[in-house]
Structure formats: structure tokens, C-alpha cells
Amino acid sequence: MRVIALMCYKNIKFEIKFIEMHNQPEWFIKISPLARVPILMVGDDIVLFESDAIMEYIDEITSPQIMPSDPLQKALDRGKFEYASEIMKNMSIFVFSQDEEKFFKHKELLKTNFEQVEKWLENKKYMNGDQISLVDFCFIPVFVNLSIFKPVIQNCDLTKNLPKFNKYGETLLQLPCSKAARVPDYELLVVEGVKKINSYLFRSNPCFFKSIQQSNNSCLGK
Known part of the structure; x- marks a missing residue:
């Protein structure tokens, strides 16, 4: 993505x-x-x-180049590339885990991850300031996946008291390129995958998944 x-x-x-x-x-x-x-x-x-x-x-x-030219900032950003990937790994386990203990373990890991991102965003719109840079694209999948399960995420308090993190996510999701990058029916495929394996997230939030299914059926009926 x-x-x-x-x-x-x-x-x-x-x-x-x-x-x-x-x-x-x-x-x-x-x-x-x-x-x-x-x-x-x-x-x-x-x-x-x-x-x-x-x-x-x-x-x-291609132009314009948006990776910083400064060697130190470039190294810092490459570290954040990897950090975004680590968040996606933890999120995948959190969403798809069938085991309750593993679910709650990765919930806490995600909270720590999000708190770290909040610190990096101190007084900044994007990771490196007011202008988008290459590292910001690494975080687009994070917020796309968070948006799929937004009610569940809110109930879990994963993004509570993280105003800069949440604003950053809104900014990234509003980018036209963010919307264009999604696989067709991406949200539906993820939700169906969670249901199919009967994950802990699915078992503990039946009303949410039922509403998603009803909404999808309604759209198909139009």
C-alpha cells in the first residue's frame, strides 16, 4: 500500500x-x-x-524528491520506516490472533507504539515538519487499518489521549494518494478474514462485525 x-x-x-x-x-x-x-x-x-x-x-x-538529503535525518527516517513495519506486524497479530493472551499482549505493544509516534510528532504536521516526506508514506497503511476497526480501537482505548497521533492519521487518510492506494474491497477483505478465522477480536465484538456485514449487504442490494 x-x-x-x-x-x-x-x-x-x-x-x-x-x-x-x-x-x-x-x-x-x-x-x-x-x-x-x-x-x-x-x-x-x-x-x-x-x-x-x-x-x-x-x-x-522522480521529482520532487521527498527523502531528506541530510545523512543524519535520512538515517532517522529509515529507522522510522522499520518502526512503521513493526506497528503493522503488531497490528496484524492484534487483529487476527485467536488467542486472548496474545491479543492483549499486542494491544499493549500497540499502545506503546502509538505513544512513540505521538512523541515524534511534537509540534509537527508530518514526521519531519509541515511538508510531507518519504517516511510519512510508511504510516499510511497503519491508519488505513486503524480506520477499518475505528469503533473497536476506540473501545480498546488504543488511541485515547493521543491528539497529535490522531490528527496525523486524519491528515494522511485525506490524501488522494492514500485513498487511491487501497486494494479494491480492502476493508471488506480484512473484515472477512478476521471473521473467517474466528479471531479474539471478532469473538469479543460481535455487534461491530454484524453491523459491518449488514452494511455490506445493504450496499450490494442497491
Whole structure:
């Protein structure tokens, strides 16, 4: 998602192929070193892999470049790239875990993660100030996924008393490139996945998931 958001932000023309990770096509397995998405094919022979490496490449070959040029700030931002990925890992376990203990463990980890982001945003609109930079694109998936389960997240107090964090999320979600980067029916696919495995989140919030299902059925009936 972060890579597509960046390409949309920079108005880069691209062709996208969606991969079912439980049913990977043979051609994808052959060219993806880690057998996971995303990858970026440059020409016929070069395959770039890992989101952060792809993003830096895209930024370096297009204008305007939004990765800081200062070596120290660049190193700090690369650390935050990884921190955003860690948040996504913790969030995935929180959302999909079938185990109650693991659910609450990762709830606390997420609260710590969000509090750290709140500190980084001191008196700033974006991570590095008033202008968007490459590191901000790493956090778009975090807030997209938070928005899917917003009522549940609020009930869990995960984002309570974090005004800068919440405002930052609103700013990122309002970006046109953020909306354009989502896989078709992304929210529905995530919700259906949570229901399918009967996760602790699903079991403890039946009313929320029932309302999502009713809303989806209503839309399909129009």
C-alpha cells in the first residue's frame, strides 16, 4: 500500500498485478526472492523487492524528491520506516490472533507504539515538519487499518489521549494518494478474514462485525 500511495502521489504510470498469497502463481515465485509482495519490475530483467527499497528508488528517480538529503535525518527516517513495519506486524497479530493472551499482549505493544509516534510528532504536521516526506508514506497503511476497526480501537482505548497521533492519521487518510492506494474491497477483505478465522477480536465484538456485514449487504442490494 505504501508503494502504491507514493506512485500515485508522484503521478507515476504503472501496471499492477494483485497476488493471492495463499495461491501464488509460478511466475511470481520465480522472480520474488522472498516470495512476498510487493515487488517492482523495472524493464524485463530487474526485480526490486521490499517496500522501503522500492520507495527510495522511486523517490530518487522522480521529482520532487521527498527523502531528506541530510545523512543524519535520512538515517532517522529509515529507522522510522522499520518502526512503521513493526506497528503493522503488531497490528496484524492484534487483529487476527485467536488467542486472548496474545491479543492483549499486542494491544499493549500497540499502545506503546502509538505513544512513540505521538512523541515524534511534537509540534509537527508530518514526521519531519509541515511538508510531507518519504517516511510519512510508511504510516499510511497503519491508519488505513486503524480506520477499518475505528469503533473497536476506540473501545480498546488504543488511541485515547493521543491528539497529535490522531490528527496525523486524519491528515494522511485525506490524501488522494492514500485513498487511491487501497486494494479494491480492502476493508471488506480484512473484515472477512478476521471473521473467517474466528479471531479474539471478532469473538469479543460481535455487534461491530454484524453491523459491518449488514452494511455490506445493504450496499450490494442497491
